Amino acid sequence: MAGRAVSRAPSGPWRIPPDFAGPAETSAITPDGRPGSVTTHESTSQERFVVVINIEEQHSIWPEGRRIPDGWNALGEAGPREECLRHIAEIWTDMRPASLRRSVDGQAASGR
Template sequence: MQDDIRFQVLVNDEEQYSLWPLANDVPAGWRPTGTTGGKQECMDHVDQVWTDMRPRSLRERMSSDS
């Protein structure tokens, strides 16, 4: 991969995050979060916001079991 590729941060309905090249169409099931930039910049953002790696459905199920 080239270092000059711009990325965007995507999220799905399970609140899982992914980096995606800004020039590519967003794949089905994903939506942009509004964060764009270089790869490291986007990775740093994901590290800040994605603090619980469990899918949303699992988090909800586990909290209802309590």
């Protein structure tokens, strides 16, 4: 779900942090399979975003000027939504989380 920064509530459906502007709610299935909702943000063509990355080297975009959620860091790229998504498509070529890549690479190196 590139471009949609969401965080899991401790005991409920997916949600956006309270300081995220312009939410719109749609129906979805929560990670545990129950009906729930996903809060998304529809952007305007003038809105700017920053490319962000987490510890697992997963990429997303976040509205420029908003506090980046804990666990994510800005990569330095900023611009219109589509430009940021194109940049992510160019640099994020292996969608596996970093921990999985390291595990698989370690198993391959040890001959398992």
